[in-house]
Amino acid sequence: MCNEKxxxxxxxxxxxxxxxxxxxxxxxxxxKNIDRTRRLITGxxxxxxxxxxxxxxxxxxxxxxxxLAEFAxxxxxxxxxxxxxxxxYTEGNKIIRLMRKxxxxxxxxxxxxxxxxxxxxxxxDKITEAKYVEYIFNYYRHREIIRTLAKKGTxxxxxxxxxxxxxxxxxxxxxxxxxxxxxxxxxxxxxxxxALLDYRWLTKKIRDEFQLYDVFNE
Numbered sequence: 001m002c003n004e005k006x007x008x009x010x011x012x013x014x015x016x017x018x019x020x021x022x023x024x025x026x027x028x029x030x031x032k033n034i035d036r037t038r039r040l041i042t043g044x045x046x047x048x049x050x051x052x053x054x055x056x057x058x059x060x061x062x063x064x065x066x067x068l069a070e071f072a073x074x075x076x077x078x079x080x081x082x083x084x085x086x087x088x089y090t091e092g093n094k095i096i097r098l099m100r101k102x103x104x105x106x107x108x109x110x111x112x113x114x115x116x117x118x119x120x121x122x123x124x125d126k127i128t129e130a131k132y133v134e135y136i137f138n139y140y141r142h143r144e145i146i147r148t149l150a151k152k153g154t155x156x157x158x159x160x161x162x163x164x165x166x167x168x169x170x171x172x173x174x175x176x177x178x179x180x181x182x183x184x185x186x187x188x189x190x191x192x193x194x195a196l197l198d199y200r201w202l203t204k205k206i207r208d209e210f211q212l213y214d215v216f217n218e
Contacts, residue, residue, distance in 0.1 A: 018046055037137045041129070044120050052115045054080055057142070062109040063165040063210040071159075072112060080113040082146060082156040083163040089202070089212070090168045096202045098162065107166035108142040117154055165210050 005017045020042055025035035040057060047055060053076040058064060072081075086103040089096045104110035118140065121128050139148040149155055206212065 016046075018042060033141070034133060034137060037133050037141075041120075041124075041132055041136055044115075044118055045124060047115065048120065054078075054112050055115050055118065056109075056112045058109045058164075059107075061167045061169075062107065063167065063212050064109065065161070065163050065209055066211065067161065067209070068112065068163060078114065078157070079117065079149065079154040080111065080156045081159040081163075083107075083110040083112070083159045085159070085162045086110070087162060087165040087206070087210075088168065089165050094202055095199050096165070096206060098198045098200065099166075100198065103164070103166070104142065104146070107164060109164045109166070110142055111145055111156065112159070112163075113145065113149070113156070114154075117149060117152075165212060 005019055020039075022035065022038060025031040043057075044055065054072045056064070056068070072078075082104055084101055084103050086099055086107065087096050088099055088106070099106070118136075121132055124132065139145070146156060202212075
């Protein structure tokens, strides 16, 4: 969802750009998240045209496994899945970190939800839209949705494989290197050494599964 279609040459029959006149949000946290919520419900409403079994919200700079659609199609009646295992990647690195648990605490691209569980109103006028925006904002943001659906008796199940890559911008910081003059206690050293076991080379297999664009070899 965007105010104007991006200046991009790539087209595909399965990609639809929804242009909408969104008002510019203020700079505070709530305003920016309300704006994001409005974009989400615009997509949710438009998705009715396709009678989807499930919906997944994906941040623009994240990548998802090419296995997700086929997996979800196998279980059209499932409540949905929580991606608690995935990868964390800093742009430009040759290595990538496997997050064995807790992925959903860091990344918004972490929930696949059965469409009807979003309770999309049949008709959305200005009054209904305002109420629905508040409803989704309060109960369906990427962390809150886990608790909301569990309370409704329709909990999400853990996805049985690493489902997404959380992409970060910035310089390499994966070793957690600090000033050599600063002492690091034994417990911190242990956890840092343990964390190193989660790093691996960014292989072609991983790139292919997540369609992770290799800017250095293009």
